[in-house]
Amino acid sequence: MFRGDTGALERSDDVLDAVEAPLALARGKVLHLRFLGDRVERPGELELFERAAELYRRLGDGPGEADALFWIGCCHQVVKGDGPAGVPYFERSYALARDAGDRRTMSYAVRHLGFADKDAGRFERARERLTESVALRREIGFPAGEAAGLVALGYLAAETGDRATAFGHLDEAGRVAGSCGAKTVTEWVQEARRLIGERG
Structure with a gap:
């Protein structure tokens, strides 16, 4: 201020946006995790x-915007129970992440697009997308996510009447989860086995 550096003032918005964007995203994720714990x-x-996505867009940060858009879609699909409302956000997230080479975010976006397809009865398209998510996670060395994706494929196979494939996916999910100590996913595998077994 006292040195008359007007350039610093002009740059201040970008500097502050770069601080606020990840903070808004992190706060949103905390609220989402609390929702997953109690469904409130x-x-x-x-x-x-939405604020994080706006700030990342303003900053020209494609990976950051892709991440924030995924979470907007997730909020619509998971929290509000409105899957179709989340689809355009997942699609845009996937496209931005692909352009940035961010395969982790791609894996999340395409996974939830697969869930939307499943809910709409597009089972083959859902299988393709869930399989892509698993493949992306395998490529980047994200075994816990890979195992979670295999659980989703197991449920899908069971829903379409292919119990043998369903249990095959769950067997693989259990091995992968066990290899990386993903206890939560191991519990998901056990729960899936129980639920699919009861359907039979």
Whole structure:
């Protein structure tokens, strides 16, 4: 201020946006995790993700925007129970992540597009997308995510009447989860086995 550096003032918005964007995203994720724990929607979650996406877009940060857009879609699909509303956000997230070479975010976006396809009865398309998500996670060395994806494929196979394939996916999911100590996913495998077994 006292040195008359007007350039610093002009740059200040970008500097502050770069601080605020990840903070808004992190706060939104905390609220989402709390929702997953008790299934109670917290006010402000969607707005935090929307703010993060806006800031990342303003900064020209494609990977950051892709991440924030994924979470906007997730909020619509998972928290609000409106899968179709989340689809355009997942699609845009996937496209931005692909352009940036961010295969981890791609794997999340395409996974949830697969869930949307499954809910709409597009089972073959859902299988393709869930399989792509698993492949992406395998490529980047994300075994816990790979195992979670195999559980999703197991449920899908069971829903379409292919119990043998379903249990095959769950067997593989259990091995992968065990190899990396993913206890939560191991519990998902056990729960999936129980539920699919009861359907039979």
